[in-house]
Amino acid sequence: MSSKYLHAALGLGLMTAFASPVLAQDAVRISQKGKQFSEKQLSLTSGQSVVFVNDDSVAHNVYTIVKGKKQDLGLQKPSEEGSIAFDSAGTYRVRCAIHPKMKMVIKVE
Amino acid sequence: MKIIVSHAKTLVIAAMVAGTTTGLATAQDSLTRADYERPTDIPFPEENSYSEAKAELGKMLFFDPRLSRENNLTCASCHNPSFAWEDAQPTSVGTPMSRLGRHTPTVLNLAWGELYFWDGRAESLEEQALGPIQAGGEMAQDLDELLVELRNVPGYVQFFENVFPGEGVTADNIGKAIATYERTLVSAEAPFDRWVKGDDNAISEAAKRGFEVFNTKARCASCHEGWNFTDWGFHDIGLGDADEGRYEVLEFDALKHAFKTPGLRNIVERAPYMHDGSLKTLEEVVDHYDSGFVKRPSLSSEMQELGLTASEKSDLVAFLQSLSSDDPAVSLPKLPN
Numbered sequence: 001m002s003s004k005y006l007h008a009a010l011g012l013g014l015m016t017a018f019a020s021p022v023l024a025q026d027a028v029r030i031s032q033k034g035k036q037f038s039e040k041q042l043s044l045t046s047g048q049s050v051v052f053v054n055d056d057s058v059a060h061n062v063y064t065i066v067k068g069k070k071q072d073l074g075l076q077k078p079s080e081e082g083s084i085a086f087d088s089a090g091t092y093r094v095r096c097a098i099h100p101k102m103k104m105v106i107k108v109e
Numbered sequence: 110m111k112i113i114v115s116h117a118k119t120l121v122i123a124a125m126v127a128g129t130t131t132g133l134a135t136a137q138d139s140l141t142r143a144d145y146e147r148p149t150d151i152p153f154p155e156e157n158s159y160s161e162a163k164a165e166l167g168k169m170l171f172f173d174p175r176l177s178r179e180n181n182l183t184c185a186s187c188h189n190p191s192f193a194w195e196d197a198q199p200t201s202v203g204t205p206m207s208r209l210g211r212h213t214p215t216v217l218n219l220a221w222g223e224l225y226f227w228d229g230r231a232e233s234l235e236e237q238a239l240g241p242i243q244a245g246g247e248m249a250q251d252l253d254e255l256l257v258e259l260r261n262v263p264g265y266v267q268f269f270e271n272v273f274p275g276e277g278v279t280a281d282n283i284g285k286a287i288a289t290y291e292r293t294l295v296s297a298e299a300p301f302d303r304w305v306k307g308d309d310n311a312i313s314e315a316a317k318r319g320f321e322v323f324n325t326k327a328r329c330a331s332c333h334e335g336w337n338f339t340d341w342g343f344h345d346i347g348l349g350d351a352d353e354g355r356y357e358v359l360e361f362d363a364l365k366h367a368f369k370t371p372g373l374r375n376i377v378e379r380a381p382y383m384h385d386g387s388l389k390t391l392e393e394v395v396d397h398y399d400s401g402f403v404k405r406p407s408l409s410s411e412m413q414e415l416g417l418t419a420s421e422k423s424d425l426v427a428f429l430q431s432l433s434s435d436d437p438a439v440s441l442p443k444l445p446n
Binding site: 035057059061072074075077097098099100101 | 342
């Protein structure tokens with residue numbers, strides 16, 4: 001676990017209630033490649049995390065909005081990754097702030 | 110290229126299927142050229158499907174000065190079809206004769222867009238269409254007053270009722286009609302497109318070399334990708350002005366001074382360039398990307414000093430010139446009175 005990852009996780013506010021930097025075993029990995037997410041839709045159960053991996057040749061910036069508050073993974077250069085824990089039920093639109101065509105929907109039950 | 114669209118109806122772009130093919134691309138070339146093939150249909154959203162009457166109404170509204178407070182400006186005052194839907198000046202003039210802060214972007218090829226305005230503050234083209242009408246420095250029109258004005262024009266009342274039965278003249282329907290018209294504004298086939306289709310004589314050797322530089326050493330295609338040469342994204346390209354662009358809408362550090370990547374179709378006709386209109390020629394634009402940008406924390410990681418030679422620069426310009434299409438002249442609509 002890199003210090004960069006820890007920094008990103010701790011900065012996520014409401015959605016990232018990490019008690020420890022260890023990812024849950026059922027964390028889902030989503031790739032960012034060709035300026036697209038590897039999935040357009042994803043269903044999770046409350047408490048699951050998603051690891052967003054930048055497999056692209058350009059930088060990305062994954063974010064979503066929860067109850068009007070932005071949850072920002074920050075700038076991800078190629079090969080970097082960051083995680084968001086989805087602790088509350090709901091429907092979340094995830095997008096790249098740099099490339100708005102990159103978007104997916106995560107439903108949490 | 111396979112275009113995946115979610116739309117209620119598509120409109121075949123007649124101009125695209127015209128043109129001649131005098132030769133076949135080599136297998137090696139076609140791999141690169143295929144990334145730039147034009148789409149065959151215009152996508153329209155399910156919530157605002159295409160109809161000919163709706164596009165006609167949208168065109169009337171686009172060219173009607175009554176949409177501005179002083180009844181003196183139209184959408185086309187800035188988005189002028191004579192200048193590839195821009196206005197040939199660094200920044201335009203709005204109401205009351207005040208200079209605007211950003212350069213007028215073209216409305217060509219917006220049907221494929223994602224977030225609108227230089228800073229992406231409009232989620233949809235329908236929302237975008239209503240923005241400049243109301244903006245204080247632009248057309249400065251109060252929407253409620255505009256609805257009263259248009260409802261007093263019998264011809265408009267009938268037109269809206271035909272297009273939007275049971276709804277008539279509403280702000281949402283003004284946005285829908287204008288957005289539908291704008292989606293029909295597609296740059297026609299350019300020499301570059303004929304080359305992509307296999308006509309090796311369609312563009313000059315300099316333009317072909319420029320295309321290679323565009324995709325390799327100059328790294329232009331990192332953002333100016335696909336047939337319309339844009340990723341629709343937001344990047345700080347190191348212009349020196351204080352405008353914070355997308356950051357004013359979404360306060361992420363990566364978005365400071367970031368502006369939407371403009372498409373490059375008909376770029377020759379769209380001078381001057383950049384969000385502030387500060388660069389007069391394509392040569393100046395190429396020099397900017399080569400080494401003329403401001404270095405700061407938010408600068409896009411795609412921006413790197415290129416070390417282009419003089420011939421590479423001129424080849425890039427020759428390539429950009431091959432993106433201009435001979436679009437048909439736009440006729441002014443008759444407006445109800």
